[in-house]
Amino acid sequence: MIARLLALMITLCCGLPALAADPDDLPGLIEQLHTRDYAAMEQTVNTIAATGDPRAVAVLQALSDGDLYYRKSDDKVFIARKADSGNDLLDPLTGAFVENVGRRDARKIGINNSMRRALRGALGSLTLLSPDPKVRATAAQSLFKSPDPGAVEALGLAIAAEKDEAIRTAMEEAQAASVLLSDSDDATKITAIQSLADRGGRDALSLLKGIPDTATGPVKAAAAEGVESIEAALALWSTAQNIYYGISLGSVLLMAAIGLAITFGVMGVINMAHGEMVMLGAYTTYVVQEIIRNNAPGMFEFSLAIAVPLAFLVSGSVGVLIERTVIRYLYGRALETLLATWGVSLIIQQLVRSIFGPTNKEVGNPDFMSGAVQLGEMTMTYNRLWIIVFALVVLAMLMLVLKRTPLGLQMRAVTQNRRMAGAMGIRTDRVDALTFGLGSGIAGMAGVALSQIDNVSPNLGQSYIIDSFMVVVFGGVGNLWGTLVGALSLGIANKFLEPYAGAVLAKILVLVAIILFIQKRPRGLFALKGRAVES
Amino acid sequence: MRGLVFRAFDRGGMIFLGILFGLILLLALSNLIMPVGHPLHAPTYLVSLIGKYLTYALLALSVDLIWGFCGILSLGHGAFFALGGYAMGMYLMRQIGDRGVYGNPELPDFMVFLNYSELPWYWHGFDMFWFAAIMIVFVPGLLAFIFGWFAFRSRVTGVYLSIITQAMTYALMLAFFRNNMGFGGNNGLTDFKDLLGFDLQNDGTRVGLLFASAMALGLGFLICKAVTRSKYGKVITAIRDAESRTRFLGYRVDRYKLAVFTLSACMAGVAGALYVPQVGIINPSEFTPANSIEVVIWVAVGGRGTLYGAVIGAILVNYAKTYLTGALPEIWLFALGGLFVFVTLFLPRGIVGAVNGSGDGGPSPIMTKVRDWRAARAMEGRS
Numbered sequence: 001m002i003a004r005l006l007a008l009m010i011t012l013c014c015g016l017p018a019l020a021a022d023p024d025d026l027p028g029l030i031e032q033l034h035t036r037d038y039a040a041m042e043q044t045v046n047t048i049a050a051t052g053d054p055r056a057v058a059v060l061q062a063l064s065d066g067d068l069y070y071r072k073s074d075d076k077v078f079i080a081r082k083a084d085s086g087n088d089l090l091d092p093l094t095g096a097f098v099e100n101v102g103r104r105d106a107r108k109i110g111i112n113n114s115m116r117r118a119l120r121g122a123l124g125s126l127t128l129l130s131p132d133p134k135v136r137a138t139a140a141q142s143l144f145k146s147p148d149p150g151a152v153e154a155l156g157l158a159i160a161a162e163k164d165e166a167i168r169t170a171m172e173e174a175q176a177a178s179v180l181l182s183d184s185d186d187a188t189k190i191t192a193i194q195s196l197a198d199r200g201g202r203d204a205l206s207l208l209k210g211i212p213d214t215a216t217g218p219v220k221a222a223a224a225e226g227v228e229s230i231e232a233a234l235a236l237w238s239t240a241q242n243i244y245y246g247i248s249l250g251s252v253l254l255m256a257a258i259g260l261a262i263t264f265g266v267m268g269v270i271n272m273a274h275g276e277m278v279m280l281g282a283y284t285t286y287v288v289q290e291i292i293r294n295n296a297p298g299m300f301e302f303s304l305a306i307a308v309p310l311a312f313l314v315s316g317s318v319g320v321l322i323e324r325t326v327i328r329y330l331y332g333r334a335l336e337t338l339l340a341t342w343g344v345s346l347i348i349q350q351l352v353r354s355i356f357g358p359t360n361k362e363v364g365n366p367d368f369m370s371g372a373v374q375l376g377e378m379t380m381t382y383n384r385l386w387i388i389v390f391a392l393v394v395l396a397m398l399m400l401v402l403k404r405t406p407l408g409l410q411m412r413a414v415t416q417n418r419r420m421a422g423a424m425g426i427r428t429d430r431v432d433a434l435t436f437g438l439g440s441g442i443a444g445m446a447g448v449a450l451s452q453i454d455n456v457s458p459n460l461g462q463s464y465i466i467d468s469f470m471v472v473v474f475g476g477v478g479n480l481w482g483t484l485v486g487a488l489s490l491g492i493a494n495k496f497l498e499p500y501a502g503a504v505l506a507k508i509l510v511l512v513a514i515i516l517f518i519q520k521r522p523r524g525l526f527a528l529k530g531r532a533v534e535s
Numbered sequence: 536m537r538g539l540v541f542r543a544f545d546r547g548g549m550i551f552l553g554i555l556f557g558l559i560l561l562l563a564l565s566n567l568i569m570p571v572g573h574p575l576h577a578p579t580y581l582v583s584l585i586g587k588y589l590t591y592a593l594l595a596l597s598v599d600l601i602w603g604f605c606g607i608l609s610l611g612h613g614a615f616f617a618l619g620g621y622a623m624g625m626y627l628m629r630q631i632g633d634r635g636v637y638g639n640p641e642l643p644d645f646m647v648f649l650n651y652s653e654l655p656w657y658w659h660g661f662d663m664f665w666f667a668a669i670m671i672v673f674v675p676g677l678l679a680f681i682f683g684w685f686a687f688r689s690r691v692t693g694v695y696l697s698i699i700t701q702a703m704t705y706a707l708m709l710a711f712f713r714n715n716m717g718f719g720g721n722n723g724l725t726d727f728k729d730l731l732g733f734d735l736q737n738d739g740t741r742v743g744l745l746f747a748s749a750m751a752l753g754l755g756f757l758i759c760k761a762v763t764r765s766k767y768g769k770v771i772t773a774i775r776d777a778e779s780r781t782r783f784l785g786y787r788v789d790r791y792k793l794a795v796f797t798l799s800a801c802m803a804g805v806a807g808a809l810y811v812p813q814v815g816i817i818n819p820s821e822f823t824p825a826n827s828i829e830v831v832i833w834v835a836v837g838g839r840g841t842l843y844g845a846v847i848g849a850i851l852v853n854y855a856k857t858y859l860t861g862a863l864p865e866i867w868l869f870a871l872g873g874l875f876v877f878v879t880l881f882l883p884r885g886i887v888g889a890v891n892g893s894g895d896g897g898p899s900p901i902m903t904k905v906r907d908w909r910a911a912r913a914m915e916g917r918s
Contacts, residue, residue, distance in 0.1 A: 025568075036753020237571050270694050271827075329880055334610045334694045336879040339835060342828050350868035466824065468703050471696050504709050511706040519689040 006404035026053055030092050031145055033063065034070045034077050034109055039132070041111070042118045049122035054135075057126050059092045064119040068092070069106040080106060082445040121154060128158035133167060140170035147177035147207070173199050197226035201377060205230045237346050237377035242495050250491025251391040252453070254444035254484060256464040257385035258395055261483040262439030263319075266402075266415050269327055270338040272467060275461025276352075277440045280318060280457045281311035281447020283352060286361045301366045304448060311444035318348075319440025326402045330530045331432075345461070351457040359455040369452055387449045394445060399480055411435050415478075470514050475523030485525060489527065490514075540797035548760050551843050554752050559585075560836025561748045563742045582741045583813045584857065589848050590810040593755050595833045595849035596800035598843060602831065603839035604768065605795050606775035607882030608693075612803050613827035614707050615675035619804025621711075622674055624724035624817040625658060626667035627735075631728050644726070645719045655717040664731055671808040672801045679800030680793065687789040687796070687862065692778065701824045708822030723818025741813070750810045751845070755802050761844050762798070771795055799801050831873070835878050848885060854886050 019429040029051075032044045045063075048056045062068045062079045069080040069087065078089035078098060086102040111119070127217040129138035136158070143155065162168040176192035196204045206224045211294075256278060263271040285307040292306075299306075322344055330337045365383060402408040413421040415488045416432045422428045445459075452462060467490075475486025490510060497506035562577050562585060569576035594616050601607040623891020632642040637647040641654060660666040682703060686696055714720035733740040762768050772779045774832055782788045809818045820826075830849075852874070860866040882889050 270697075326876055326880065335697065336883065337696060338608070338697060339828075339831060340876050340879040341873040342834075343879075346868045346872030346875070350865070350872065353863060353868075378728065462825075466702060470702060473695065473698055504713055505597045508706045508709050511702050511709075514705075515702055518691055518695060518699055519685040522689055522695060 005074060005436060022138075026056060030059055030077050031075075033059075033068065034075060037114055038115055041115060045115075045118055045359035049126050052225055054130055054132070055093050057123065057130075058095065060123050060126065062092070062117055063111060064111065064116060064123065066108055068109045070109060071101065075107065077109070078106065080108075086398055089266035095177050098509050099512075100468040101405075123156070128154055128171070129161065133164055133181050136162070137163075137167050137170060139232065140174045142175050143174035144170065147174065149178065150160065152178045171206075178218050180207060186219050190221050193219070193222045193226045195353075197229050200230050200233045201463070202234070205234065234377060240376075241378045243492060244378060244380060246492030246495035247388060248486060248491070249494055250488035251384075251388040252450065253467055253491055254391045254395065255387065256443075257393070257468040257475075257487055258398060259439045259441075259443030259446060260468045260472050261480055262398070262442065263436055264469070265478045265483070266411065266430065267439070268334065268477075269331075269399035270334055270341065271436075271439070272338055272342040273322065273328075273348060273461075274341075274443055276345045276348040276442075276465075276466055277315040277443035277461070278447040278450060279352065279446030279456075279458065279461035280315045280348070281307075282363070282451035282454075282460055283356065283361070283447075284314045284444065285347075285448045285451040286356075286363050286456055291366060300364070302367070303364075304366060304369070304452075306447055307448045311446075312450045315325025315447070316437040317443030319443075320433050320437040322440075323436035327436065328432060345465075349458050349461070354456070358458060363451040363456050365452055373434060383452050390449050395480065395484060398438075398442065399455075402480070404489040407431075407434060410527060424476065460500075470511070472522055473518060474514050476526035479526040482524060482526035487494055540918030544762075545760070547843070548757065550628050551756060555749055555753060559745060560650030560817070561746065566738060566742055579698040579738050579741050580764045582738075586741070586745040586748045586813045587810060589752050589835070590806045590813070590878050591830075591853050592846040592849040593752045593806035594803050594830055595837070595845040596752070596755050596759055597799040597806065598830050599801070599834045599837075599839055599842060599845035600762070601623070601796055602800045602834060603788075603841070603845070604775060605761050605792060605835075606778070607792060607796060608831065609640070609796075609799075610697045610824060610831065612799070613703075613824075614700075614704035614822055615679060615800040615803035616810070616830075617707075617711075617819075617821035618675045618678065619671045619723070620817040620821060621630045621718060621807075622661075622667055622670040622804070623808035623811045624727075625661040626664060627727040627730060627812060628656070628724050629662040630730070631726065632895035634728055635726070643719075643724070645722065645724075646717070649714060649720075651717075655833075658717065663855045668808075672805050676797050676801040677802030683793040683796040687792045690789075701827070704822050704827055705824050708819050708824075711819035711822060721819060723816055724811075725816040727812060727815060729866035735812055735815070743844045744809065744813050748813070751805055751809055755805070756842055756846070758798075758802075762795070763807075763842070787821055806833050828840070829871070832875050832878065834885075836874060836882075836885055838889075840884070841887045844885050844887035847887065851886075 004006055013252050026048065029044055029048050033041060033048075035041050035044075045060065048060065049219075058079065059068065060265050067080055069089065070077050070079060071089065077092055079092050080087040080089055081093070082088075082099055084102055087106055089098045089106060090096065099435040103233060122141060124143060127135050128143075130136055130139070140155075140158075152175055155171055159168055159175065162171060172195060176195040179188055179192040180196075193208065195207060205227060208223050208230065214227050256275075259277065260271065263269050263274065285304065288307040289300070289303045290308060290354050292303050301531065322341070326344060327337060330340060332352045349485055369386055373385075374380075404409065410421070410426050410431045411434075413424070413426060414428050414435075418428055450464070451459065454463075471486045471490060472483060474490060475482030475484070493513070494510050496505050500506075562582060565575050565577040566579060566582050594612065597615075597767065598609065598612050601609060628643040633646075635644040637644055639647050642651055646654070661670070672847075682700075686699065691699065710716055711718050711723075712721050712812075718724070727735055729735055730740065730918065735741075763771070770781065770786055770791055773784075773786075774791060778788060806815075829852075831853045833849040834845045834851055835848070837846065838844030852871075855870065856867060859870055878885065
């Protein structure tokens with residue numbers, strides 16, 4: 001009953017600006033707050049709210065928080081702040097420091113529960129009518145999160161006055177949420193339910209689910225319908241979110257596997273040291289960032305842009321070195337290559353461990369990589385988004401190199417028929433070294449990307465090597481499109497299994513599925529056909 | 536059948552078995568008879584260490600059987616080894632009874648800790664040794680049979696097979712790391728007390744386990760010898776050298792491969808089972824792909840395609856590992872990595888192949904040099 005009365009009063013005060021007190025009276029009104037008569041105090045609060053003066057917010061907030069004091073000597077009202085000794089008194093309107101008084105020299109203005117409710121309504125209408133659109137938006141949102149039946153009318157007024165489309169929608173939703181808790185008639189409530197159902201989201205869902213059992217039939221039915229439609233929408237969003245997570249994981253797998261698609265897919269070299277090339281790329285990023293931190297902290301935003309080409313060069317030249325010293329003696333002996341490159345991987349790992357130590361290294365995210373964007377019910381972090389973009393760009397560039405450059409032409413020629421290519425004047429051993437270098441270099445670039453989302457430690461490469469092989473084998477050896485499709489489908493399959501099976505079991509299931517798949521199609525999704533297969 | 540047995544006991548086999556048991560006997564005597572502190576006394580840790588090496592040697596033998604003779608490079612044999620080890624570990628856990636920290640007569644400690652109310656179904660029967668002993672052979676064998684059945688029938692060969700065996704052991708590792716698998720999660724099974732009633736901390740039990748390992752290794756050696764020297768073994772070798780041709784000659788290649796792969800997995804399981812009581816723990820890290828690849832290098836160092844080469848390789852590399860990880864821990868991975876590269880580049884048939892040129896046919900590099908040199912001498916003499 002009191003709430004209704006209050007709402008009525010707020011309506012009266014807000015709705016009839018002619019009656020509204022002159023903002024110039026605010027100092028006088030504030031002095032009137034010092035009273036024991038709660039009915040009078042309520043009247044004053046409402047009058048203050050009606051001024052619409054933004055300065056009043058602090059005063060009413062202080063009153064509601066129990067921070068509004070009066071000075072005993074002259075009964076003037078101040079906002080008090082706890083100080084080391086006694087209280088600091090602040091001017092209620094400007095917030096300026098006035099003086100420090102002893103604890104007994106100023107007293108709190110007491111309020112009761114009904115006052116608190118009145119204050120909430122008054123504050124709501126003050127902020128809802130604030131000239132600052134940000135304040136209005138926040139007020140509407142906070143009312144939506146914690147709806148208040150007393151604010152329905154205030155919201156109605158604010159909606160009528162609101163010019164900003166987005167804020168008005170927010171206010172309407174807040175009003176709908178508040179109506180649900182009030183004792184308005186069924187028709188109003190059903191309209192409110194529909195507007196909430198249109199908004200969707202988890203908050204609306206919990207509001208609709210929170211409708212008390214005492215609700216009448218039609219309201220209940222409308223609420224159930226609303227819940228259903230929101231849940232359907234949420235299920236759709238969660239599917240979308242899973243697909244996004246899947247693509248994100250897929251892009252990580254793609255990054256790790258593209259280089260392998262060159263060394264294993266195109267050259268047929270089982271490079272077990274591939275993971276270490278990724279690791280070297282990540283450590284290059286670390287070194288670049290360390291140098292920038294120590295010498296030119298302002299350049300930090302560009303650290304990744306500097307690290308990408310450097311990582312390509314570092315891993316690429318290590319790759320060429322490995323090819324020239326080990327792998328070239330082992331062409332045609334795939335199993336031996338596997339063992340030798342495994343040995344190389346152990347050496348590189350231990351080398352990095354000896355130089356940088358066995359612990360994780362701190363690699364920072366530049367500003368454009370941190371933060372997240374909210375799309376409906378989906379959260380997308382910027383670092384994952386950039387990695388998706390980066391993986392696709394690298395794949396596209398690699399395809400261009402293979403299809404459109406002389407080096408790419410020579411690589412394909414050597415892959416298809418080594419002796420014929422040699423007879424045509426291609427220096428096959430040089431092409432071998434460059435191809436291996438290219439694959440390793442791309443692995444290094446992947447390392448830069450992975451350093452942003454994973455721990456940079458000597459074991460970094462180990463955790464990706466099996467996944468990378470799975471992607472390449474699943475997608476089909478010697479086919480970059482296959483690698484893309486393989487990486488994305490493995491990523492998505494993994495993320496869709498996770499909610500049902502948990503992360504580890506999902507991974508196991510995917511591994512088992514690949515093992516079974518290879519039985520069915522030993523050459524992967526997109527198998528090369530023809531003589532090349534026979535070797 | 537008699538022919539098969541006789542073939543196993545050829546001169547090389549007898550020499551191998553003689554050396555093996557001679558050394559084991561000496562070690563056992565010096566541990567049990569010589570008083571502690573005597574210069575000829577072998578400390579118990581040495582007995583267990585040699586026992587561990589022997590189980591590794593059996594594992595290497597099983598890898599050599601499929602890689603050296605059939606050309607199947609398994610990078611997942613550690614999985615069969617670990618499964619055998621887990622079967623033994625489960626028996627040993629059940630033997631603890633109510634002597635555990637929580638004193639539960641039925642449930643092992645980790646299950647009490649993880650709030651299990653009763654024993655998972657697959658733990659039943661492991662309180663009986665004969666059952667555990669069957670499982671030690673049966674579980675790895677069954678996994679290998681199913682895996683091989685799919686893989687060999689669809690003609691997954693070469694590196695593809697290597698990669699999926701690696702994926703298999705990786706998947707098993709992830710699975711065994713899970714706490715709710717009921718295998719002790721990441722701590723594995725440990726704190727064993729006794730085996731068949733013998734206290735595992737006792738010197739006598741240790742020596743007994745050493746003998747058991749030597750027996751298993753000897754038996755495995757004889758089986759491999761018998762298999763590879765039989766007609767069946769000739770087909771296996773033919774598959775290694777020219778799989779398609781063997782198939783075209785009418786042999787069911789997939790069945791031969793499946794049989795030898797399963798046999799090899801059973802041997803690996805036995806090796807694992809003997810390994811566990813000697814080191815006192817089994818945990819999921821035994822499944823790591825790196826372990827399985829390491830086994831391959833033991834075989835490669837010793838010389839694949841020669842059975843005693845695999846044994847020598849396993850013992851040598853592991854001795855080097857024990858020494859280096861103790862004395863110069865930084866160096867070990869460099870040495871192991873270097874070994875992989877060096878052996879594949881310069882000793883494709885391992886130490887044994889380099890020394891005497893036997894093994895998978897053809898003379899060794901050293902013997903070739905010697906023959907060339909002789910031929911040159913002969914030419915000089917004639918002219």
